Structures are given as structure tokens and as C-alpha cells.
Amino acid sequence: xxxxxxxxxxxxxxxxxxxxxxxxxxxxxxxxxxxxxxxxxxxxxxxxxxxxxxxxxxxxxxxxxxxxxxxxxxxxxxxxxxxxxxxxxxxxxxxxxxxxxxxxxxxxxxxxxxxxxxxxxxxxxxxxxxxxxxxxxxxxxxxxxxxxxxxxxxxxxxxxxxxxxxxxxxxxxxxxxxxxxxxxxxxxxxxxxxxxxxxxxxxxxxxxxxxxxxxxxxxxxxxxxxxxxxxxxxxxxxxxxxxxxxxxxxxxxxxxxxxxxxxxxxxxxxxxxxxxxxxxxxxxxxxxxxxxxxxxxxxxxxxxxxxxxxxxxxxxxxxxxxxxxxxxxxxxxxxxxxxxxxxxxxxxxxxxxxxxxxxxxxxxxxxxxxxxxxxxxxxxxxxxxxxxxxxxxxxxxxxxxxxxxxxxxxxxxxxxxxxxxxxxxxxxxxxxxxxxxxxxxxxxxxxxxxxxxxxxxxxxxxxxxxxxxxxxxxxxxxxxxxxxxxxxxxxx
Amino acid sequence: xxxxxxxxxxxxxxxxxxxxxxxxxxxxxxxxxxxxxxxxxxxxxxxxxxxxxxxxxxxxxxxxxxxxxxxxxxxxxxxxxxxxxxxxxxxxxxx
Numbered sequence: 151x152x153x154x155x156x157x158x159x160x161x162x163x164x165x166x167x168x169x170x171x172x173x174x175x176x177x178x179x180x181x182x183x184x185x186x187x188x189x190x191x192x193x194x195x196x197x198x199x200x201x202x203x204x205x206x207x208x209x210x211x212x213x214x215x216x217x218x219x220x221x222x223x224x225x226x227x228x229x230x231x232x233x234x235x236x237x238x239x240x241x242x243x244x245x246x247x248x249x250x251x252x253x254x255x256x257x258x259x260x261x262x263x264x265x266x267x268x269x270x271x272x273x274x275x276x277x278x279x280x281x282x283x284x285x286x287x288x289x290x291x292x293x294x295x296x297x298x299x300x301x302x303x304x305x306x307x308x309x310x311x312x313x314x315x316x317x318x319x320x321x322x323x324x325x326x327x328x329x330x331x332x333x334x335x336x337x338x339x340x341x342x343x344x345x346x347x348x349x350x351x352x353x354x355x356x357x358x359x360x361x362x363x364x365x366x367x368x369x370x371x372x373x374x375x376x377x378x379x380x381x382x383x384x385x386x387x388x389x390x391x392x393x394x395x396x397x398x399x400x401x402x403x404x405x406x407x408x409x410x411x412x413x414x415x416x417x418x419x420x421x422x423x424x425x426x427x428x429x430x431x432x433x434x435x436x437x438x439x440x441x442x443x444x445x446x447x448x449x450x451x452x453x454x455x456x457x458x459x460x461x462x463x464x465x466x467x468x469x470x471x472x473x474x475x476x477x478x479x480x481x482x483x484x485x486x487x488x489x490x491x492x493x494x495x496x497x498x499x500x501x502x503x504x505x506x507x508x509x510x511x512x513x514x515x516x517x518x519x520x521x522x523x524x525x526x527x528x529x530x531x532x533x534x535x536x537x538x539x540x541x542x543x544x545x546x547x548x549x550x551x552x553x554x555x556x557x558x559x560x561x562x563x564x565x566x567x568x569x570x571x572x573x574x575x576x577x578x579x580x581x582x583x584x585x586x587x588x589x590x591x592x593x594x595x596x597x598x599x600x601x602x603x604x605x606x607x608x609x610x611x612x613x614x615x616x617x618x619x620x621x622x623x624x625x626x627x628x629x630x631x632x633x634x635x636x637x638x639x640x641x642x
Numbered sequence: 643x644x645x646x647x648x649x650x651x652x653x654x655x656x657x658x659x660x661x662x663x664x665x666x667x668x669x670x671x672x673x674x675x676x677x678x679x680x681x682x683x684x685x686x687x688x689x690x691x692x693x694x695x696x697x698x699x700x701x702x703x704x705x706x707x708x709x710x711x712x713x714x715x716x717x718x719x720x721x722x723x724x725x726x727x728x729x730x731x732x733x734x735x736x737x
Contacts, residue, residue, distance in 0.1 A: 253717035351697040365695075391705065397698055463680045474657060481658065483732050485721040494735060495658065503660025511659060512669070515650065516676060518657040532683050534693035539686065541694060573672060574679055590697025615698060 156181035157321040161225050161378040164324055168214065168224045175207035175214070175224030179268050182226045186270060186322050192293045194317040196231045197239050198271040206268040213266065221385050223266030228323035230314050231272035232279055233259045233369075234358040238269075242360040243287035244277045246480045246487050246505030256358025257390045258327060258369045265385040270323050273314050277507045278477065279334055279362045286509045294342055294563050295320040295638035299604030305341075305563040314372040315342035319638055325373035325382050329359060331366045332465050333558075333583025336595035339372055340558035340608025343597045343637065345625070346372045347379040350615045351590030352397035354383075355390030363472035364395075366465075366587050376596060376626045380404035383618065399616060407619050408626040413447030415620070418551030422458035423582055425560055432557050432607060435599045439555050439609045442631030443624070453547040453554070457539045461585040464540065466577055467520050467533035468588070473510075474517030480505060512573065541589040548614050553624050557582055558608035562601040582610065592618045596625045598632040606634075645674040 151167070156178055159167065167173045183200045203226060210224040234240045234252035241247045255263075263269065276286040294305040294316055314326035315338030328335035330348035339346025347370045354369040361367060371382035384405060389398040419440060424433065440450050482488030482501030489504045491497040506514065520529035547554065559579060586593040592615070595608035609628055613621035650670045654661040661669060715728035724731040 250721060253714070253720055365697075391703070394702060395696070397700070457686070460683060460686055463683050466676070467680055467683075478658075483723075483735055484730070485723070488723065494733070497733070498658040499655075499660040502658055503662075506659070511661070512672060512676075514657050514659055515653050515661075515669070515673060519645075519649075519653050519673070519677070522653065522656060529680065531693055532688060534695070535688035535691040536683055536686055537694040538691050539688070541697075573676060588694075 151177070153181040153184055154321075157185045159324065160375045161222070161324045161373055161381055162375065164225060165223070165381075169219065175210040175268060176204065178224060179203045179207035179226050179270070182270055182323060185320075189320055189322055192295060192316055192320055192322075193290050194274055194292055194320065194322055195228070195271045196241060196243060196274045196287075196289045199238055199269055200271075202238065203268050203270050206263070210266050210268060220264065220266035221381065222262060224268060225266065225324055226268040226270050227262060228270050228273045228314060228317045228326040229259055230275055230327050230329060232275060232329055232360045232362075233327055234360070235259055235269070235272065238272060240272065240360070241288070242278045243275045243289055244505065244507070244510070245288045246482075246502070247360075248288065248487060250486055252358070254358060257355035257392060258359065258386045260358075261388060262327070262382075262385055267385070273317055273326055275314075277510050278360065278473070279329060279331060280473065280509050280513055286507050288507060292316050296342065296563060296605055297638070301603075305605070315339050315344055315346065318342070318344045318372050318374060325371055325378055327369060327386070328372045329362075329367055329369050330587065331362050331368075331469060332587045333580045335370045335372060336558050336583050336593060336608070336610060337579060339595040340597070340606065340610075341563040343606030343634070344372055344374050345376055345379050345594065345596050345629075346370065347383055347594035347618070347621070347625075348587070348592065349383055349387060349618050350397075350592045352395050353387045353401075353592075353616070353618070355388070355393040355396045357390055357392040357396075361476040363469040364476060365472060366469060368590075376622060376629045377405060377408055379594065380408050380622050397616070402619055404618055404622055408622045410623050411446055412443055412624055412627045415448045415553065415624070416451050416551040417443050417448045417624070418451055418453035418547050418554045420453050420455045420458070420547065420554060420556060422455050423556040425581065428557065428560050429601075431599075431602045432560065435607050435609065436555070436557050438632075439598060439628055442628060443555065446627045446631065448624075448627075451551050453550055455540075455543040455547055455585065457536065457543050458585055460536050461540045461588055462577060462581050464533040464536040465580070465584040465588060466516070467529050468537065470513040470517030471520045471530050471533075472517070474514045474521065477506070477510070477514055509573075537588045540585055544586075544589045544591060544612070552613070553620050554612040555624070556610050556612070558595040558610040559583070562603060562605040562607060586612045591615055592621045594621055594625050596628050596632070597634040598628055599634065645670060645677055
């Protein structure tokens with residue numbers, strides 16, 4: 151099989167070809183290493199690990215010969231640089247962690263490698279995963295492999311796991327790990343025409359993942375098919391005593407039920423997700439999605455999530471508040487970059503002023519303000535109460551339906567630099583993904599069509615807590631009906 | 643509620659974050675705009691609503707007070723700015 155054919159495989163197809171002895175993990179790794187070298191202008195990787203990939207592949211081929219193949223045996227993956235990887239630099243795309251080499255492995259990446267996965271490298275992201283566009287990385291912005299029809303202006307790939315989305319879309323890896331705090335798996339998946347799934351909060355261990363907003367952060371897979379994300383999530387998920395919010399329940403075989411269909415299920419259509427500014431092509435695609443599910447035997451029902459509009463401001467208080475607390479550890483004393491000052495406090499301030507980029511500084515200040523004496527009740531506590539109401543909306547909706555269908559984003563991908571000078575315009579990209587994050591519910595984006603500008607659009611499925619199986623079944627139904635096969639064309 | 647440059651300077655001090663004077667005015671404007679936008683939360687009646695603290699309420703797990711991993715001083719000091727043998731060496735952080 152030629153290199154292009156190898157990098158174009160789904161995880162499921164690669165698994166079959168590896169199991170049948172048609173290809174080796176080494177051939178698969180070599181094809182991806184070559185593709186990554188060719189695609190360096192996309193800036194998708196912070197650290198490439200070709201030697202590690204070849205060593206992993208050799209070990210994988212040896213395990214297979216011994217009959218010990220795991221669920222992801224020989225599958226080459228990209229790991230978002232928010233996951234600590236033992237012996238491999240892990241930066242969160244921040245200057246303050248430049249050069250940090252963890253002496254330990256995050257639980258999720260460990261689970262993937264124990265299942266046989268091969269590591270290609272560490273994927274670029276927005277600094278500390280903060281942003282909506284992947285423009286705030288210390289290592290430079292990542293480009294979306296897609297171009298608007300008739301245009302050649304570089305586009306953003308979407309939120310922090312952007313590089314994960316871009317790398318998977320550009321055929322640089324068969325799948326990638328992402329983390330989703332307010333939509334960072336789903337939004338880049340939608341912008342890049344790939345599949346991204348955020349499981350229920352507590353499904354995947356947060357241990358060893360650089361913390362952004364601890365009550366929201368959740369790891370999940372980005373890949374090119376619903377089946378592939380189900381395979382990956384099965385390997386990533388599981389109880390971990392090292393994470394106090396990890397939930398101790400059995401991980402079902404997600405892949406086994408993805409083709410069970412949606413006949414007899416009720417699909418909720420939340421009226422509040424039709425925003426005034428939602429463009430016609432996205433509304434039309436949503437209608438298509440409803441029709442596809444109806445044709446597959448599901449019953450559409452109108453539901454209401456009345457606090458939807460308040461989810462975004464609540465998120466932008468809660469997330470920075472938790473981030474300001476989490477990022478307090480980067481003080482230049484024990485590890486990372488240090489800038490000496492006149493005294494201890496000056497050293498802290500200079501270290502953090504120099505080490506953090508503009509968006510991270512802005513969010514630390516917002517978060518510090520929201521948590522400061524006199525404002526805690528008015529801001530942080532108020533936002534946590536609104537969060538209760540947002541979660542309650544979903545509980546009420548799930549009385550009347552089994553899963554929800556809505557667009558992933560209110561627009562297609564925008565140009566690099568197009569929105570970065572207006573923080574609120576940037577935040578508004580997350581308006582459709584943030585509510586499920588606040589409620590901790592499983593949610594995924596599946597590519598379903600192209601915008602009028604020829605860019606990918608995603609539909610989003612949200613299901614009940616710990617019912618990822620229904621989410622995958624619904625997403626698979628959309629995937630089959632949509633027949634989305636477009637991929638980024640050759641770059642001009 | 644107004645956010646002025648003094649407020650931002652005070653918050654930056656609390657956050658131990660150096661903000662250059664020439665960035666202060668622009669940052670004050672941005673923060674004022676963002677906080678003003680968040681003011682819409684005040685429209686919602688949250689009397690009697692319990693703040694959300696967990697997606698799935700569960701008691702905090704406990705474990706035996708015993709060493710689970712250890713004996714890895716070399717790995718741990720590998721990221722120290724300075725090390726003296728198996729000891730981590732940092733600037734004095736208490737007065």
C-alpha cells in the first residue's frame with residue numbers, strides 16, 4: 151500500500167489491515183512520519199517524535215507476532231500537548247512550560263499506549279487550551295487544511311484541540327487526543343470536517359493533563375469516523391483512583407452498538423439553539439439532520455433549554471476562575487521559566503507576565519476578579535447557580551427525548567486574525583458547545599455537509615450522562631445519511 | 643460596576659501578574675467590556691438555587707494512608723531549577 155493510501159485509512163480499516171498482515175505498524179508509522187514532514191507549514195505539531203514512533207511500531211509489530219495485539223495495536227496517533235508524556239516535552243503551548251519534560255505519563259495517554267497505540271508527536275494548541283481559534287500558541291498558530299472556496303487565506307482550525315482536528319483532517323495521524331472544556335474537541339472537529347467526541351465528565355481521567363478549568367476539562371478522541379472515535383474512547387476511558395472526579399463505572403464496548411440505529415428513539419430539537427445570527431446554510435443542514443434521523447426511524451420532538459443564552463457568560467466566569475487558580479502553580483519557583491525580580495513578589499509577577507500570553511493573562515485577571523473578596527458571590531457563585539439551571543434544563547429535556555441534535559457551531563471556520571481583536575466575538579463561537587460542557591454531558595460533532603463557502607459544517611449530538619452509546623448511535627446514523635466524504639484539497 | 647485602571651492594577655497584583663503600564667488602558671477596556679457582558683447573568687432569578695459543584699454527585703473517595711509510588715527522587719528532581727543530590731533547590735519563598 152502506498153503512503154497516501156496508508157495515511158487515508160480509518161483506524162478501523164488500519165486495524166483490519168494490520169490484523170490481516172497486509173501492512174505493518176512500521177509501514178504505517180513511516181507513511182505518517184513522511185506526511186508530517188511534508189505538512190510542516192500547517193504547524194500542527196509542537197514536537198515530532200519520529201524515533202519514538204518507529205520504536206513504538208517495532209514493539210507493536212513484535213507484540214502482534216506474539217499474538218498480544220491490543221485494541222489500538224499499531225495505530226499512529228497525535229497527542230495534544232496538554233497531555234503529559236513521560237520523557238517527551240509537554241508545554242501546553244506556553245512559554246512558561248517551554249522545555250518541561252514530565253517524568254510521568256498521563257493516564258489517558260498511558261491507556262492508549264497500553265492498548266498498542268504509536269505516538270507520532272505532540273500536537274499544537276492554544277496556550278493552556280484557552281482560545282477559540284488556536285491562534286494563541288507560543289509556537290505559532292495552526293492552519294486549517296481547508297480553504298474557503300475561491301480563497302487562499304489561511305483559516306483557523308477551531309479551538310484548542312484545533313491542531314488535533316487539523317492534524318487528523320490533513321491525514322497526519324489516524325486519530326488524536328483532545329480535551330474539551332467548552333467545545334475544544336467539537337468545534338475544531340466541525341471546522342476541520344472530522345469527528346470529535348467529548349464523553350461524560352468523569353469518564354476519562356484528568357490525571358496528567360495540564361489543568362485549565364478542572365470542573366469542565368474532559369479528554370476525548372478526534373478521528374475521521376464515528377467508529378474510530380468509539381474505538382479510541384473505549385481505550386481512553388476508565389476509572390482512575392488518581393483523579394478524584396473519575397467515575398467508577400464500567401466502560402461499555404462503545405463500538406459494538408454504533409450500528410444499532412435510532413429507530414424508536416426520540417430526538418430533541420432545542421428551539422433556543424436557532425440563534426438570530428445562525429446562517430441559512432447551517433439552519434438548512436440542521437433541518438437535513440432532523441430529516442435523516444426521522445428517515446432512520448427516530449421521532450423528532452421540540453424541546454426547550456431556556457437558560458441556553460446564559461450558559462456562555464456563566465462559562466466565561468467559571469472557566470477563568472478555575473484557570474486562575476490552576477495557573478497559580480506556574481510561579482517560576484519549582485519548574486518552568488523564571489524571570490528574576492527585585493524581590494519574591496516581583497519575581498512571581500515578572501515570571502508570569504513574561505511566561506503567559508495575552509489571552510491567558512486576560513483570563514487570569516477575569517478569574518482573579520471573579521474570585522476576589524467582595525465579588526465572589528456576585529460573579530463566581532452566581533455563575534455556579536446558573537450552571538445548575540443549565541444542567542436542570544437538560545434533565546427536563548431528557549424527560550421528553552433520548553438525545554439532542556443541534557449545530558456544533560454558529561459559523562464555519564474564520565480566517566486567522568479575523569476575530570482575535572474582539573474577545574466577545576471570539577467567545578460567541580462557543581455558544582452552542584458550552585451548555586453541554588457546563589452540564590458535563592457527552593456531546594460530539596460529526597461532519598455533515600459544507601457551508602456556502604465550501605467549508606465543513608458539523609452537527610452536534612448531546613446525550614444523557616454516561617449514555618455515550620446513544621450518542622455514538624445517533625452520530626453514526628447522521629454519518630451514514632450525510633455521506634460526508636469531502637476532504638481538504640491540495641494546498642495552493 | 644466600573645472597572646478602572648486601579649482595579650486592574652490591584653487584580654494584577656493579586657494574580658501576581660506583571661502588566662506593563664502601556665497595556666493597562668487597553669486591558670481595562672477589555673475587562674470592563676467582558677464584565678459588563680457577564681452582567682446579563684443578573685437577569686436570572688437564582689434565589690434558592692444550589693450552586694453546581696459536581697456533574698455526578700458522589701462522596702469523596704478515601705484510600706489507605708500508605709505509599710503507593712515512591713523511590714523516584716532522580717525523576718522528580720529532573721525538572722528542578724537546581725538540585726543538590728536528591729534535593730530540590732529553590733529560591734527562598736518564606737520571609
